[in-house]
Amino acid sequence: PPMFDKDLYENNNVAGVVTGLAWTQVGGDILFIEASLSPGKGKLSLTGNLGDVMKESATIAMAYLRAHASKFGIDHRLFDQWDVHVHVPAGATPKDGPSAGITMLTALTSAFTQRRVKSHLAMTGEITLRGKVLPVGGIKEKILAAKRANIKDIILCKSNQKDILEIKEDYIKDLNFHYVSEMKEVIEFALIKDKVKDAIDLTVKEAKETATVN
Amino acid sequence: PPMFDKDLYENNNVAGVVTGLAWTQVGGDILFIEASLSPGKGKLSLTGNLGDVMKESATIAMAYLRAHASKFGIDHRLFDQWDVHVHVPAGATPKDGPSAGITMLTALTSAFTQRRVKSHLAMTGEITLRGKVLPVGGIKEKILAAKRANIKDIILCKSNQKDILEIKEDYIKDLNFHYVSEMKEVIEFALIKDKVKDAIDLTVKEAKETATVN
Amino acid sequence: PPMFDKDLYENNNVAGVVTGLAWTQVGGDILFIEASLSPGKGKLSLTGNLGDVMKESATIAMAYLRAHASKFGIDHRLFDQWDVHVHVPAGATPKDGPSAGITMLTALTSAFTQRRVKSHLAMTGEITLRGKVLPVGGIKEKILAAKRANIKDIILCKSNQKDILEIKEDYIKDLNFHYVSEMKEVIEFALIKDKVKDAIDLTVKEAKETATVN
Amino acid sequence: PPMFDKDLYENNNVAGVVTGLAWTQVGGDILFIEASLSPGKGKLSLTGNLGDVMKESATIAMAYLRAHASKFGIDHRLFDQWDVHVHVPAGATPKDGPSAGITMLTALTSAFTQRRVKSHLAMTGEITLRGKVLPVGGIKEKILAAKRANIKDIILCKSNQKDILEIKEDYIKDLNFHYVSEMKEVIEFALIKDKVKDAIDLTVKEAKETATVN
Amino acid sequence: PPMFDKDLYENNNVAGVVTGLAWTQVGGDILFIEASLSPGKGKLSLTGNLGDVMKESATIAMAYLRAHASKFGIDHRLFDQWDVHVHVPAGATPKDGPSAGITMLTALTSAFTQRRVKSHLAMTGEITLRGKVLPVGGIKEKILAAKRANIKDIILCKSNQKDILEIKEDYIKDLNFHYVSEMKEVIEFALIKDKVKDAIDLTVKEAKETATVN
Amino acid sequence: PPMFDKDLYENNNVAGVVTGLAWTQVGGDILFIEASLSPGKGKLSLTGNLGDVMKESATIAMAYLRAHASKFGIDHRLFDQWDVHVHVPAGATPKDGPSAGITMLTALTSAFTQRRVKSHLAMTGEITLRGKVLPVGGIKEKILAAKRANIKDIILCKSNQKDILEIKEDYIKDLNFHYVSEMKEVIEFALIKDKVKDAIDLTVKEAKETATVN
């Protein structure tokens, strides 16, 4: 008996929450990638009724972030001092595919830097381990869903530009498209320099000596 | 040969026990989320014949609580000093779906604070990792079950208000509905400031030094 | 080619062994829950061809006992110094369902206190994490099996009293029924204060200092 | 293309090897339970194409031995200093059922004491965690296989005596049956006091101090 | 709705990325093996929708590299100080088979030495644990895909030379084939002595003393 | 599209590589068991598309070697200081059955002693945990494959001698058969006293003291 509404863009108040675009059999929709940290030892948890390919996307995004932490101003020791949870509402809907990859990396980067996500932004694209952005399918449906959800800016892979050119211009005149080929372009555009209000304190905890001897 | 009665609301004597609402193929019912702590190292155990989506709800609730512990007055070190068990009676009945999410978070918060749960209260709603409450299905059946079980107050997602408006007023005149959109509203309403009688002692244990050298 | 006899009640010489009641497609039977400790680190092992729901019963019973150890005079540090094994003979017969829950908790409590189990006693009932006893099915068949097995006292959930009233009195005139709604009533009735002969020594081992420096 | 001979009794030179009796769709056979120790940390490994019930038998036997080590003259610290492997040849044949339980306990006890197994002995019976021996099926086929394999003494559960009485006396005149109801009777009969030649040294290793202080 | 382009050779700027050749039901294609390091403890993660045989290839490559690290100038302690992730885009396409074995070893060796991969090179071949290169199938389709993708040099197993001789010369006149039988020939040819620009620092971290005493 | 050649005997340059004999639906073949060590903590990894029974063979061989290390001149502490990988090319071919057992033990023993394997030798036989060699099937096809592969010496179980007597003498006049019943005969015959060239250094590393205090 569940019945669900189409989602709308919400806000950028919380670090780690990024808007993605999904293709479903009944049309496009937006979805939210929620990444959240808690004090821990580096465990990565994934929820949201995710298929194997989508879980792999999160694993790749996390591996990429760990390997290139310093590029994004993240002390790599943080990865061993916090647990990360990535959730994709809503739980009743099975989700799969690689197209949330860049959204996941953006969410994780925002979580580990507490930087605010650009307002009214959505994105879709596959991530590779070396930081490339790959094209994805279902672009037309995703774009219409983005517009309906009040999205203003959309990040896409350069190779998806041809899909946009095939959409009637009327449908997309209020949308700005940003074509990228590398993950660092995504982060640069998607994350504002400012931290969110009430940012959590990500100062590295120095290891305690286990025995101090005079 | 099992035969089961419809459940009734019981009491709020025990911390960690919260009344939820379930939709089943033979009508609505109430269910109890039982969260319990024992001295340990932070393990989360789940029982009650739960499906994957319902298990994920517990995981999300726990992650949310760990990430926002201080908002609820919980010292985050407690999470490493206690094991948590979440059970949903009865064991013979398979259960699934995301709609017990807010009930689970409320139960966990009550367990980790030992605060008493508001009397004659039930709730239903999906939880997200960023603390939003999402609407769920089966509202009509759930509400009738709540009434039959002597529930007085019901917490629902704001987006479920329209489902209540469709129910004949006679059926629900003795029920008070509380519409929320954020988890903190749920906790604020559901948990009384007082601790339960015989509350367990949740003082943080300081780490022992492994070697003391003069 | 296996062929099995109906079991008879045996004795109460061994701590951790409690008689339960089972419903099977060919009538009721008694079964034995065997809980046994060996020096270890708190591992719980389950055998006896048990289905998932029955395994969950053991997990719930153990969680309940850990959370309420002091009520039963058990030092909680014992749980980290002993491994527990719960077995349900016979191995060739698949078993499932929640109705052995209170039997399992009684067996575990006897094992961790070495208290003797009341003689000629059997029980059936589901356990919840907050210590409630829930009704179970198949009562008539179970009761007849108990009588045939020389059981004298039977513990049942209060809500199962109506099932007893439907049994012809002739069949049950030699049986005493004890209706309970909380686990502590079960333990109080089922466990004698005396320890078994040859009780194992459950003195808590103090943690050794790993380095003492003058 | 594999083809296998019926096995014959071999010898009792090696500690940890005990002869069991198996029922198969093409008649009875003997089988060997091989238990072997190597320096380690208490891991139990099982091989031989064993089904779940047969694996559980080994787990139960090991748990029983750990819980009652001192009765058999075994220092319980040994269980943390040796790994145990239990194998049942031959690997191409799937095996299952609880009837090798007492054979497994005998093999494990011989391995952990290095006591020699009685010559020309075979056995079949289910083990329970409290040390009882339960009856098993397929007795007639097993007994004929034992005779063919040059077995002289056979240990059976007391409740299996009736199955022996149904076998024509001519078939079994050279066999001695030993009926038991408790595991300790099995061990007493099956294990000779002497150790095997080339017994491994099972002296307990004292824990090394991790810091030596003057 | 996904639609994908045939891939083109890219560049050799990043250590750990090597071009392989794949056979698919719709013709050959190139694929990229991406190996990446991050500070850790020696964990190996695999993504890219890989089948069991392809996962085994990565495990074998890693085992070979660990066993022969010094031959390739790698300090074996590095394997315990870095986590390795191997990914094969694109995530939506299931991949399997042993033919990426030598590509995986080359990628791992490049990652652990930060040596640059030879430009416009592709390869296909199975790896064995003792360092042999085994022949693979689908050579014709793979070669045509390599040419289309702007590959210039191709490494193949010596036993695959006969497959090349069967291809019309016109198709392959711009390609150079390098036939090998041992992994060390692959590495020698595929990896340039120079490190990549922005190579990560792979200096071995000396273990910290856990207690310093005067 | 894969196509594979029949394999030929190669050489005995590398420790840990032993030639086995396989029965397949299209006739016999030789196969190579590759065992390789790398600095580690005693992990055993298995690859080569192996079925459960064949994996068990490797586990049994490793357990036998650990239990009888001193007989083969191996310091048992080595097992905790090296990881072992056993691979059976080729990866695309599923393999199963117990008949590679003695080949696996020989490969492992060669790896842990670095002793050279006898030249032009192949073997087939099941291993038991107590060191017995059991007969296997498919002997005729295996022998013909061995001859075709340039094998000169073949180790078989004594009980397989009757299978050899059924083969026309012409086919096997260049082959020498060595019938064994115990694993130690296999090792004695199969491993030369000399180590391989470039043997790895298997000196036991003494445990470091974790704190020395004056």
Ligand SMILES: [Ca+2]
């Ligand atoms: Ca939606």
Ligand SMILES: [Ca+2]
């Ligand atoms: Ca997306």
Ligand SMILES: [Ca+2]
């Ligand atoms: Ca109910």
Ligand SMILES: [Ca+2]
């Ligand atoms: Ca609910």
Ligand SMILES: [Ca+2]
């Ligand atoms: Ca029975």
Ligand SMILES: [Ca+2]
């Ligand atoms: Ca019961």
Ligand SMILES: [Ca+2]
């Ligand atoms: Ca046999």
Ligand SMILES: [Ca+2]
């Ligand atoms: Ca047996």
Ligand SMILES: [Ca+2]
């Ligand atoms: Ca492609």
Ligand SMILES: [Ca+2]
């Ligand atoms: Ca390849």
Ligand SMILES: [Ca+2]
């Ligand atoms: Ca072959």
Ligand SMILES: [Ca+2]
């Ligand atoms: Ca073989």
